[in-house]
Structure formats: C-alpha cells, structure tokens
Amino acid sequence: xxxxxxxxxxxxxxxxxxxxxxxxxxxxxxxxxxxxxxxxxxxxxxxxxxxxxxxxxxxxxxxxxxxxxxxxxxxxxxxxxxxxxxxxxxxxxxxxxxxxxxxxxxxxxxxxxxxxxxxxxxxxxxxxxxxxxxxxxxxxxxxxxxxxxxxxxxxxxxxxxxxxxxxxxxxxxxxxxxxxxxxxxxxxxxxxxxxxxxxxxxxxxxxxxxxxxxxxxxxxxxxxxxxxxxxxxxxxxxxxxxxxxxxxxxxxxxxxxxxxxxxxxxxxxxxxxxxxxxxxxxxxxxxxxxxxxxxxxxxxxxxxxxxxxxxxxxxxxxxxx
Amino acid sequence: xxxxxxxxxxxxxxxxxxxxxxxxxxxxxxxxxxxxxxxxxxxxxxxxxxxxxxxxxxxxxxxxxxxxxxxxxxxxxxxxxxxxxxxxxxxxxxxxxxxxxxxxxxxxxxxxxxxxxxxxxxxxxxxxxxxxxxxxxxxxxxxxxxxxxxxxxxxxxxxxxxxxxxxxxxxxxxxxxxxxxxxxxxxxxxxxxxxxxxxxxxxxxxxxxxxxxxxxxxxxxxxxxxxxxxxxxxxxxxxxxxxxxxxxxxxxxxxxxxxxxxxxxxxxxxxxxxxxxxxxxxxxxxxxxxxxxxxxxxxxxxxxxxxxxxxxxxxxxxxxxxxxxxxxxxxxxxxxxxxxxxxxxxxxxxxxxxxxxxxxxxxxxxxxxxxxxxxxxxxxxxxxxxxxxxxxxxxxxxxxxxxxxxxxxxxxxxxxxxxxxxxxxxxxxxxxxxxxxxxxxxxxxxxxxxxxxxxxxxxxxxxxxxxxxxxxxxxxxxxxxxxxxxxxxxxxxxxxxxxxxxxxxxxxxxxxxxxxxxxxxxxxxxxxxxxxxxxxxxxxxxxxxxxxxxxxx
Numbered sequence: 001x002x003x004x005x006x007x008x009x010x011x012x013x014x015x016x017x018x019x020x021x022x023x024x025x026x027x028x029x030x031x032x033x034x035x036x037x038x039x040x041x042x043x044x045x046x047x048x049x050x051x052x053x054x055x056x057x058x059x060x061x062x063x064x065x066x067x068x069x070x071x072x073x074x075x076x077x078x079x080x081x082x083x084x085x086x087x088x089x090x091x092x093x094x095x096x097x098x099x100x101x102x103x104x105x106x107x108x109x110x111x112x113x114x115x116x117x118x119x120x121x122x123x124x125x126x127x128x129x130x131x132x133x134x135x136x137x138x139x140x141x142x143x144x145x146x147x148x149x150x151x152x153x154x155x156x157x158x159x160x161x162x163x164x165x166x167x168x169x170x171x172x173x174x175x176x177x178x179x180x181x182x183x184x185x186x187x188x189x190x191x192x193x194x195x196x197x198x199x200x201x202x203x204x205x206x207x208x209x210x211x212x213x214x215x216x217x218x219x220x221x222x223x224x225x226x227x228x229x230x231x232x233x234x235x236x237x238x239x240x241x242x243x244x245x246x247x248x249x250x251x252x253x254x255x256x257x258x259x260x261x262x263x264x265x266x267x268x269x270x271x272x273x274x275x276x277x278x279x280x281x282x283x284x285x286x287x288x289x290x291x292x293x294x295x296x297x298x299x300x301x302x303x304x305x306x307x308x309x310x311x312x313x314x315x316x317x318x319x320x321x
Numbered sequence: 322x323x324x325x326x327x328x329x330x331x332x333x334x335x336x337x338x339x340x341x342x343x344x345x346x347x348x349x350x351x352x353x354x355x356x357x358x359x360x361x362x363x364x365x366x367x368x369x370x371x372x373x374x375x376x377x378x379x380x381x382x383x384x385x386x387x388x389x390x391x392x393x394x395x396x397x398x399x400x401x402x403x404x405x406x407x408x409x410x411x412x413x414x415x416x417x418x419x420x421x422x423x424x425x426x427x428x429x430x431x432x433x434x435x436x437x438x439x440x441x442x443x444x445x446x447x448x449x450x451x452x453x454x455x456x457x458x459x460x461x462x463x464x465x466x467x468x469x470x471x472x473x474x475x476x477x478x479x480x481x482x483x484x485x486x487x488x489x490x491x492x493x494x495x496x497x498x499x500x501x502x503x504x505x506x507x508x509x510x511x512x513x514x515x516x517x518x519x520x521x522x523x524x525x526x527x528x529x530x531x532x533x534x535x536x537x538x539x540x541x542x543x544x545x546x547x548x549x550x551x552x553x554x555x556x557x558x559x560x561x562x563x564x565x566x567x568x569x570x571x572x573x574x575x576x577x578x579x580x581x582x583x584x585x586x587x588x589x590x591x592x593x594x595x596x597x598x599x600x601x602x603x604x605x606x607x608x609x610x611x612x613x614x615x616x617x618x619x620x621x622x623x624x625x626x627x628x629x630x631x632x633x634x635x636x637x638x639x640x641x642x643x644x645x646x647x648x649x650x651x652x653x654x655x656x657x658x659x660x661x662x663x664x665x666x667x668x669x670x671x672x673x674x675x676x677x678x679x680x681x682x683x684x685x686x687x688x689x690x691x692x693x694x695x696x697x698x699x700x701x702x703x704x705x706x707x708x709x710x711x712x713x714x715x716x717x718x719x720x721x722x723x724x725x726x727x728x729x730x731x732x733x734x735x736x737x738x739x740x741x742x743x744x745x746x747x748x749x750x751x752x753x754x755x756x757x758x759x760x761x762x763x764x765x766x767x768x769x770x771x772x773x774x775x776x777x778x779x780x781x782x783x784x785x786x787x788x789x790x791x792x793x794x795x796x797x798x799x800x801x802x803x804x805x806x807x808x809x810x811x812x813x814x815x816x817x818x819x820x821x822x823x824x825x826x827x828x829x830x831x832x833x834x835x836x837x838x839x840x841x842x843x844x845x846x847x848x849x850x851x852x853x854x855x856x857x858x859x860x861x862x863x864x865x866x867x868x869x870x871x872x873x874x
Contacts, residue, residue: 007861009861019761028871031871036866084786149593227729243516281721282721297409297410297411297422298783299422304862306861315715317867319867319871320426321426
C-alpha cells in the first residue's frame with residue numbers, strides 16, 4: 001500500500017485568508033510561494049487591520065497602551081513601537097494630546113486615519129510582493145467584508161498583484177471566481193448583502209464560465225452548515241451566549257454560497273471569514289476549504305491545493321507556519 | 322469574523338487606548354463570571370467521592386484534607402504557568418496549540434493525537450465509573466420506591482464471572498457500553514441541544530451534592546450509626562465494619578506520609594478547574610480573567626470538598642470510612658451490609674436520607690455527572706478528530722458534517738467505537754486502576770503544558786515581551802514564565818513519580834493499563850509515519866509541509 005505513484009500536478013495554489021493587518025503574516029504569505037513550491041498565491045480577503053492605537057507624544061516621549069499595558073518609549077524608538085503595534089494587527093497614529101483629544105469622538109476623522117493607514121500598508125505590501133516574488137509566481141489578493149472599498153483600487157493598480165474581485169480569472173487549468181461579499185453580520189460591515197442578493201451576485205460572477213470549465217471559487221463567506229462556519233452565538237449586545245457552561249457554537253455561513261456551490265459544482269471552494277472554523281468539507285463533488293486564521297499569534301494558516309492538468313482537484317493540505 | 326477585536330465599532334475609546342473601526346469580529350467578552358462557570362462546569366463535582374474512595378482503598382491511614390490542599394497547590398502553580406501561555410497565544414486548543422507554536426508543529430501534532438486517543442480513553446473511563454455506580458443507583462431507587470426487584474437487580478448486575486483469564490462483571494461492562502451508545506446517539510443532535518442536556522445534568526448533580534451536604538450537616542454521628550444499622554437490618558453494622566477491618570489487621574488513623582501518596586487522586590479531582598484556557602480566544606483580558614476565574618473556582622472547590630470531607634469525618638467517622646473502603650469488597654462485609662463501599666459519601670447520604678426524593682437524587686448523581694462529562698468529552702474529542710482529519714492524519718471522511726444538524730457523525734461513531742474498545746479492555750481493571758491511569762494521563766498532559774511554559778521565553782520570547790521593550794519579565798535574571806513553568810514541571814513530575822513509584826499500591830500497571838497508556842502516547846508517531854508513507858504513495862503533497870515554520874523574511 002506504500003508503493004503507488006503519486007499523480008502529476010499541473011498547478012499548486014497556496015491559499016490564506018483573514019490576516020487582518022498582520023505584517024508578519026503577510027511576509028510569511030509571500031515566503032510560502034517558495035517554501036511550498038506554489039505556482040499561485042491567493043489571499044482571500046479581510047486583509048485590513050481593525051484597531052488603531054493612539055500614540056501620544058509628550059516631551060520627547062511616546063506613550064501608548066499595548067496589550068493593555070501602558071508603555072513609554074523615547075521618540076527614537078518610534079519605529080520599533082509602531083512595528084510592535086503592527087505585529088498585533090493594529091495600526092498606530094502619533095500625535096500630541098491636543099490632536100488625540102480632537103480625534104476622540106470624531107468618527108469621521110478616525111475613519112479617515114484608518115483608511116489612510118490601511119491604504120499605506122497595502123501599498124507597502126504590494127511593493128514588498130514586487131521585490132520578493134519570483135516572476136513565475138502569481139499573486140492574487142481579493143478583499144473581504146472587513147476591507148474598506150478604498151483598497152480595491154490600490155490592489156488593482158499594483159503591477160505585481162492581481163485582484164479579480166467579482167470576476168473570473170484563468171489560473172493554469174482552472175477558472176478562479178472571487179467574491180469578498182458576505183451575508184449580514186452583527187457588525188454591519190461594508191460588503192454585506194442579504195442571502196438572495198448575494199446569490200444573485202455570485203451567479204452573475206459564474207455566469208460567463210464556459211460549460212465544462214473547471215471552476216475554483218474564492219468566496220470569502222463559507223457555505224452554511226458545512227462545518228467551515230462554526231462560530232460563537234452572540235446575543236443582542238454582541239456578547240457570546242453561554243449554554244451549559246460553555247459558549248454556544250452555531251453555523252453562521254451563507255445559504256446562498258451553499259446553493260451556488262451545489263448548482264455550479266466547482267472543483268474546489270476556498271473560504272475564510274470564520275477564523276475559528278478551520279475545516280474541509282465536501283459539498284456534492286466540491287471540496288470546500290477554510291484554513292482558518294491565527295494572525296494574532298503571528299501564525300499564518302493556509303492550505304495547499306493541487307490540481308491536475310485537466311483542472312481536476314488532486315489533493316489539499318492545511319499548513320500552519 | 323475574529324476572536325480578537327474589540328466591540329466599540331467606530332468609536333474612539335481612549336480608556337482602552339484603542340480606536341476601532343466598523344469591522345466584524347467576535348469580541349473578547351467572556352468575563353470572570355463566565356470563565357468561572359466554564360471552569361466549574363468542566364469539573365465533575367461528585368467524582369470527588371470516587372477519588373476519596375480510590376485513596377482510602379489503596380492506602381491505609383489516609384486523611385484527605387492535606388491531599389486536597391496540596392493538589393490544589395499543584396493546580397495553583399500550573400495556573401500561573403498557563404497564564405503566560407494564554408497571554409502569549411490567546412487561542413482555543415490547549416496543549417496542542419501551545420506545543421505546536423512553541424516547541425514544534427510536529428510535537429504539537431503528536432500531542433494532538435495523544436489527546437484525541439486519551440480523551441477517547443477518558444470517555445471509556447467515565448462510562449466505567451458510571452457503570453460501577455449502577456448497582457448503587459438501583460439500590461437507591463429500590464429504597465426510594467421500596468422495590469425489592471430493583472435491589473435484587475443491583476445484586477445480579479454486579480455479579481462476576483471469568484472473562485478469558487480474569488474476573489470481570491459482564492453486567493457492568495454492558496452498562497458501560499450501553500451508556501457510550503446512548504451518549505453517542507445523543508451527540509448526533511445539535512451542539513445547542515447537547516449543551517442544554519449537559520446543563521440540566523450539571524444542575525442535577527449540584528443539587529444532589531447540596532442535598533448530601535445538608536444531610537451530613539443536619540445529622541449527628543449517632544444518627545448515622547443508627548441509620549446504618551437500620552439500612553443494613555443489623556443494629557451493630559457500624560461497629561462490625563470497624564471490627565472486621567481490625568480483625569484483618571488494617572491500621573486505622575492518620576499518617577502524613579500515606580496521605581501524601583493520595584495526592585495524585587486529588588490532582589485528578591481538580592482536573593478541569595483551569596479549563597477556561599481552552600476558550601482563551603474569547604476571554605476578555607485573557608491573562609487576568611483566566612487567573613481570577615481559576616482562583617475563584619479552585620477556592621470554591623477547596624471550600625466545598627474540604628468542607629464535605631470534614632462533615633463526613635464528623636458525621637460518619639474517619640475510622641469507619643477507612644475500614645469500609647478496605648474491607649468493602651469482602652464477603653464478610655457483604656454479610657454485614659449491602660451499602661456499596663465505593664459509593665463513599667453518596668452512600669452515606671443514601672443511608673441518612675429519609676425521603677425518596679433525596680434517595681433518587683443521590684442514587685442518580687454519579688451516572689448523571691458521568692453522562693454530562695461524556696457528552697462534553699465527545700464534543701472535545703470530535704473537534705480533535707476534525708483537526709487531525711483536516712491535517713490528513715486521519716481519513717478526511719471523519720471530518721464530514723451532517724447537513725441536517727451540523728454534527729460530525731463519522732467522528733462521533735469513531736470516538737464511541739474506540740471508547741467501547743477501551744471499555745471492554747478496561748473491564749479487566751478495577752475502578753481504582755482506572756483512576757490511577759487517568760491521573761497519570763492528566764499529569765502527563767499537565768507536564769506538557771508546563772514544559773511549554775518553560776520553553777516559551779526562550780523559543781518565542783517576542784510573544785511575551787514587556788510592551789515597549791524587547792525583553793521578557795525576569796526574576797533574578799531568569800524569565801518569570803520559565804520559573805512558573807519549572808515549578809509546575811517539578812510538581813507534575815512529583816505526581817507522575819508518585820504514581821509510577823507505587824505500582825503495587827495503585828495497581829495500575831497491568832498489561833492492559835500499560836498497553837492503554839502506550840496506545841495513548843505513542844500512537845501519534847506511529848499514525849504520523851503510516852499517514853505520511855501512505856500519502857506519499859498516492860498524493861502530490863508531502864504531509865511534512867504542514868509542519869514547517871514559514872520564515873517571514
């Protein structure tokens with residue numbers, strides 16, 4: 001039983017998702033191409049960070065709260081402090097007490113600072129990809145529901161990055177369909193749509209695919225009830241519901257994604273969105289995968305997927321590096 | 322969605338030193354009360370009587386106060402070591418996550434497999450516990466309903482025969498297997514429904530425990546002597562049991578050295594009290610929430626268990642408890658009373674209770690507790706089997722989720738079959754042996770966590786840097802995390818050492834028990850080698866890729 005011959009692969013995709021502003025995870029993502037001998041890297045959305053740490057400048061000293069603890073460092077250490085904050089997946093904004101006090105309570109101003117920080121980071125990442133990736137490796141990055149729409153243009157404009165959001169894109173023997181839209185979440189984020197509308201949007205993306213094409217769907221939202229979508233149930237105040245002494249876990253995926261997967265029968269589904277629900281599940285003949293996310297611990301979770309030269313799916317392997 | 326963001330979407334919150342934007346994310350919002358609830362729900366409160374009995378049965382001249390306090394001390398030290406692990410890696414997953422992130426992914430995977438097998442073994446052990454209490458439950462129900470049929474069923478179900486070459490009790494094995502099948506069938510329902518069942522069973526056992534405490538507190542020693550006489554149909558039963566022990570040369574009283582040897586059983590008693598780290602991803606301010614939840618839970622258990630033990634000492638009498646545990650399995654004892662010795666405090670409660678409701682509560686407390694624990698363990702085991710199947714260590718079909726109720730049917734079937742296998746193998750061990758094996762297993766798991774805490778400041782110091790610096794907390798130049806990890810390691814090794822050094826007393830090292838432990842701890846590497854070789858022959862992806870650390874630069 002140990003002496004068979006492994007099938008020949010024509011394409012290897014490395015897929016990761018939900019790195020939420022972690023600079024370290026993005027660097028690992030780029031390193032994955034060489035490490036896992038991947039032909040194409042796919043980053044499936046939710047790449048922007050969520051927190052902005054105010055760093056107050058007073059008398060040559062910078063003060064901030066990092067991991068809940070007050071920190072004071074000299075101005076000379078600004079870069080290191082901001083890098084440390086970024087490693088946690090947060091951005092930082094430096095200013096004096098007056099500037100910080102003005103920011104507080106001014107939602108529009110905070111949103112503007114956020115957008116600037118996110119765009120600046122994505123631009124930096126695009127440049128890094130240009131420097132580090134070998135020419136033969138394709139790098140595909142699509143947004144997720146936690147990414148502001150401002151990053152779409154940045155990704156489209158980057159010469160080394162492909163961002164086929166809402167489109168079909170040929171990757172070796174398969175056609176990749178990408179969509180970062182999701183069903184409504186308790187947080188009312190930017191790319192949320194009701195199930196019916198999401199189903200219509202997904203169908204529209206897949207409609208141009210020729211009959212018999214080998215499809216791979218890169219849908220940020222996992223299919224409902226697939227085991228790739230288990231998350232804690234929340235109450236009206238967004239607090240976890242406790243049942244039997246433990247957080248209640250329920251499926252929170254999209255029924256529209258499930259229906260579209262059943263109808264179009266892609267060979268592989270690549271999903272994210274639910275960090276704690278790493279998993280692999282077959283829906284009909286489709287192998288659906290969610291590598292999960294552990295960005296806060298600096299760990300890049302991903303999945304290697306191999307395809308044969310006719311575009312058929314060969315095998316997958318989850319990674320954590 | 323994440324487990325790491327804050328709830329103040331779109332607000333400026335200088336108090337927390339963080340601005341957040343409108344984004345999704347499960348909030349770290351489990352506070353101290355919720356975390357304490359999780360810790361206490363992970364401890365089977367009435368199992369303390371099983372462990373009291375194991376201590377009294379295996380050692381003479383034992384008193385439980387010192388072991389209860391020392392075991393709490395071991396968990397307290399471990400708690401501080403785990404605090405560093407939780408602060409560094411605030412994720413669900415326990416030792417598997419810590420070992421894989423800090424030591425190496427390969428070692429973590431091995432621990433993951435060992436945990437999966439070990440937890441399946443625990444499923445089986447819990448079923449055996451429950452089965453051993455079925456005669457007691459039938460006697461209690463018989464007393465409650467005044468039914469001689471139930472009482473005679475209790476006698477016949479615990480009847481022994483020769484299985485292959487050893488004495489076993491087919492009735493009890495059938496009970497254990499039956500319980501596993503019921504747990505397996507119940508586990509197919511949705512997690513929400515299972516959680517409701519678990520909560521009901523936990524409430525049931527807590528009520529039984531409170532009733533027992535009330536009975537012990539409201540009755541005098543003489544009341545118990547009289548009640549036992551009445552229960553046994555022999556007014557001198559109490560003194561007869563003590564006299565029987567003395568006739569058999571069993572020393573009674575207290576010896577500190579003997580009491581120290583009982584510590585492993587009491588370590589097992591508290592198992593679960595630190596388990597709020599398994600939901601580290603949801604804890605608000607993980608380090609401090611975890612510490613407070615664990616301290617409150619430990620404190621509460623110390624008060625309740627030491628309190629109940631002292632009440633038993635006062636109302637029942639230490640000499641009687643020691644004598645009963647030592648001679649409870651003899652035919653001479655059966656001639657005095659049919660009170661099941663290994664029921665311990667629950668048995669005393671049954672004797673003292675005058676109303677049928679108390680009898681029913683006390684009789685069914687242990688089976689209820691074990692069913693609750695097994696239902697929870699099935700959920701844990703299947704999550705681990707999921708993870709292993711996803712990593713292709715086990716067939717991917719084991720990760721199949723039922724579309725109807727979102728439950729992992731194949732993984733549940735596997736877990737129950739493995740547990741039934743352990744149960745049948747375990748039928749040749751007595752209850753005390755099973756306790757010792759479990760104590761050793763959980764002590765080894767504790768040892769893994771402690772070693773991870775030692776390694777943390779050396780292997781992944783950046784995860785616990787003091788904010789704004791590039792160094793970790795130190796005492797006398799030694800990383801504080803390593804100090805707590807070292808202390809916890811020493812205490813875990815002490816527990817392991819006591820168990821290993823006393824095989825004649827613990828009786829745990831039969832071929833079956835050693836075989837079980839070997840299966841638990843060495844199946845990981847074997848499964849890994851087989852899975853890799855099989856995979857290489859049929860797949861284009863080497864499984865080793867799953868365990869490589871990616872360089873960020």
